[in-house]
Amino acid sequence: MNDSFELFFMRTDNHRSPNPNKFHDMRNICFCFQVHQPLRLRRYRFFDIGNDHYYYDDYTNESVMRKVVAKSYLPTNELLLKLIHKHKGKFKVSFSISGVALEQFRLYAPEVLESFQQLAQTGQVEFLAETWAHSLVALKDPNEFKRQVELHANNIEELFGQKPTAFRNTEMIYSDLLGEMVASMGYKVMLTEGAKHILGWKSPNYLYCNAINPRLKVLLRNYVLSDDIAFRFSNQNWSQWPLTADKYVDWLNQIDGKDEVVNLFMDYETFGEHQWRETGIFDFLGALPGAVLKKSNFQFATPSEIADKLQPVSPIHVPNPISWADEERDLTAWLGNEMQQEAFNKMYALLPKVNKCQDPKLMKDWLYLQTSDHLYYMCTKYFSDGAVHSYFNPYETPYEAFINYMNALSDFSIRIHAAVPENNQDVELANLSTLLEKKDEKIMKLEAELKKMREKKSKPAAKAEKSNV
Structure with missing residues (x-):
């Protein structure tokens, strides 16, 4: 089934026109945005291993953040704040902001953090929990997963005054077992993809529950209606271009009248970065809430509100992990x-040592190195999704991304083994590492002294030259 036929099929069959007699019940739209920026690694060479323990490209990270802040985060936050005030409690959104992004807001764009806090103060915005490092740790270790989620949840509560009750895993990765882990941590609802191969004939427009622990509610992304905004909006070859708020509401009204919730999940960078201002994306977003509230029986709700007001129609069975x-x-x-x-397995092979580590610098590097983007850059898929992968990739080739990451990981491995020695070899490595650090300190000290001596020597010579003149 090709893409165009599939979209037609989903809008004309699965989203067929409702029976007017069923139009009295209010239905829900859940808007949720992923906000994430990785800490990109600098070009970390083989000869840096053991000598230089700083892995990050500060210039690129700050440049990218400031660009996205100016084009996307600040103008979209400003627009959402206006819409929330304009519609007086009827327009609501939710955010899943990674800890890595929050850290960079503190470093490079505190004004963005303040604008998110302004949104939080309206009471119409929900902030979700996720892994602090935007990592794939849920696939490896339940305890480390729980630690990262708790770290992120505490971060959200500290910054926005909300204790998260809804959860969105990194890149919407979900399975029955992952959902059970999230339920055991006390979350009441989790977001994931409404993937065709898990839904079959079912609609994504209902509330489901976890197949192992039914207490966890599950919201499924309507990928057709989400991607109409996130990916197709500016595509002039798309049969539905240009997309207007009224046209979009018409599509919402064509959804079966029994369907209860439409989940629109997308990258926040959709607004202004992936879809530039010139495409009309901000005009579309500005007009959408009013058109929805005036011309449909949909209302806006956050994930936790939907979990409270709706009953699951059935469990959703996901034996193998899915993503969006x-x-x-x-x-x-x-x-x-x-x-x-190999990168994934070598990284988590260090976890037993990391669990015994007390060094805050090492623990922060451990989080940054887990960010899923480092693995994403190594992807070799060059077919249907190749353009998407290359758009986000700072490396020329996946191989270059792999070598760079493994060099940094090798240095981190040396440091963690030195910090937590378990045998004679590790003790020797720790001693060697200490000796090297002391040697470097001594060299720097001697160089500083030499510089001072040269400066002192040059001053009398300069005075003598002036007196001769």
Whole structure:
């Protein structure tokens, strides 16, 4: 089934016109935005291993953040704040902001953090929990997963005054077992992809529950209606271009009248960065809430509100992990080749040592190195989704991304083994590392002294030259 036929099928069959007699019940739209920016690594060479323990490209990270802040985050936050005030409690959105993004807001754009806090103060915005590092740790270790989620939830509560009750895993990765882990941590609702291969004939426009622990409610992304905004909005070859708020509401009204909730989940960078201002994306967003509230029986609600007001129609069975990435909606964007798998496994092989580490610098590097983007850059999928992967990739080739990451990971490995020695070899490594650090300190001290001596020597010579003149 090709894409155009599939879209037609989903709008004319699964989203067929409702029976007017069923139009009295209010239905729900859940808007949720992912906000994430990784800390990109600098070009970390083989000869840096053991000598230089700083891995990050500060210039690129700050440049990218400031660009996205100016084009997307600040203008969209400003628009959402106006819309919330304009519609007086009837317009609501939710955010899943990674800890790595929050950290960079503090460093490079505190005004963005303040604008998100202004949104939080309206009471119409929900902030979701996720893994602090935007990592794939849920696939490896339940305890480390729980630690990262708690770290992120505490961060959200500290910044926005909300204790999260809804959860969105990194890149919407979900399975029955992952959902059970999230339920055991006390969350009441989790978001994931309405993937065709798990839904079959079912609609994504209902509330479901976890197949193992039914107490966890599950919201499924309507990927057709989400991607109409996130990916197709500016495509002039699209049969539905240009997309207007009224046209979009017409599509919402064509959804079966029994369907209860439409989940629109997308990257926040959709507004202004992926879809530039010149495309009319901000005009569309500005007009959409009013058109929805005036011309449909839909209302806006946050994930936790939907979990409270609706009953699940059935469990959703997801034996193998799914995500919202690429056509396959699986994990191949991050773990689809041998390079990615080797990097992933070598990183988490260090976890027993990390669990014993007390060094805050090492623990912060541990979080940054887990960010899923590092694995995403190693992806070798160059077919249907190749353009998407290359758009986000700072490396020329996946191989270059792999070598760079493994060099940084090798240095981190040396440091963690030195910090937590368990045998004679580790003790020797720790001693060697200490000796090297002391040697470097001594060299720097001697260089500073030499510089002072040269400056002192040059001053009398300069005075003598002036007196001769």
